[in-house]
Amino acid sequence: MAALKLSRWLRIGLLSVLTSSPGWTLELNGQSFFTQPPWRVEFTNYDWYVDAGGPEYNFTVALAENAGVHLGGLVITQTSGSDQTFWIDPKETSAFFGRPRQEGEAIPVEAQFHEQKRSMRVDFPDPPPPGSTLTVVLRPPNNPSLNDLYLFAVEALPAGPNPSAAPLGFARMEILDGWDR
Template sequence: MRVAVILSIAIATVTGLVGYTLKPSPAIQLQDGTVYFAEPPRLVSATTTYNEVYVWGATYYFTLNLPENAGEPLQKVTINQREGLDYVRFDLKNTVAFAETSSHTKQKLGLKDATSDRKTRTTSLIFDPPVDPGKTITIALQPRQNPSVSGVYLFGVTAFPAGKKSHGQFLGYGRLTFYSHGHSIFSPFGW
């Protein structure tokens, strides 16, 4: 008898949820006006087209997923080099960002500003217009040259919602590993 009652409640609950649709979550705003994501974006991946030291012409891709229930559009992303012996400088004039569409094509996103601070090793990108929730976006950064020192390079990614006073949400580290493949930092001839 008890199992039948529990089963009846479970069926009634599932039946009641069938017609339910998820509604976007409102953003979180503190009394002082600071805006937070209701559900923060997620760092999906970080990749590079070339992983050898000294290489020219590489592109580093950072892919983020902004959930439907984020509550606010994505206004800004910062990418901070946290680890790696050589400082990676980016050619910001060639920076692009795009969103993946349902037909698996790429829709270019507008960038209002792309800046870099050498002292903090941080690259900042501001989207114009801000990116709506429910999108997967990829940021493509071109280094002037891959690092000259092999090893693991960690890039901390932080996302900011739209608003005059927004709180950045740290999404994690993009990890890129560069290999020497016979190059030596002591000799230009690889000895």
């Protein structure tokens, strides 16, 4: 019984050391986790009209100081909206430290768009550390061609093997037609 208690305390102590050390990944049963996951996403879009050219969809996330792990990436999935065909080019995806119109240093990204799932996965080869605020920018050639309320589910991925996604909520984008002006 004493060995069982000691083993439990040893695991807790080891977990504490691993999560408090910078650059370490919280890993349990081969899966990576945040100790304090980000909990929301802020969305900004300055072009609200149907077919507007060159829009930028800004997804801003703040990573807590005690996140326990760097941010490995984001998954952004369109969950509603009439136009299920507008293209988001992964080559035009970027990220930076800071917020829209207050851009800091650029963050390298690797992005993949899955058209059937309407999902963009943005990975950070050089993961941003805990305490960072960063913005991922998606740049479709045009806004959707149909006016509607578009929702995007956003998940944060901790850096490390087999990441356990942390849901951040939904980004809400209203697209208006010319008659709504």
